[in-house]
Amino acid sequence: MLTIDDCIALSDLTEDEIDAIAEHEHLPEMVAVELGCCLVHAADGPRRIARIIRDDIENARSHGQPRHADELTVVLDGFVAHHPAL
Structure with a gap:
């Protein structure tokens, strides 16, 4: 049986990247793993994931959560480092 950690490892994304997708899309972590895996392997997917994370950053700032x-x-920064074509 696969664990959530196994699925994250197979997704080519980090747990933090998955968490950002889950936060943005209001999804359970496992569904975010599936969505993230599909996106990261799609032609415009990495650009969409970066936009999701940027949206999360803007949302956190607008809600007075500077630490988040x-x-x-x-x-x-880590995502962009691993996907330099962005």
Whole structure:
């Protein structure tokens, strides 16, 4: 049986990136893993994931959550580093 950690490892995304997708789309983590995996392998998917994380950062800032916005900025920086074509 696969665990959630196994599924995340197979998705080519980090747990933090999956969490950002789940937050943005209001999805359970496992559904976010599936969506993220599909997106990261689609032609315009990495660009869409980066937009999702940017939206989460803007939302955190607008709701007075600067620490969360900073955490998400680190997630975005890592994602962009692994997907330089963005």
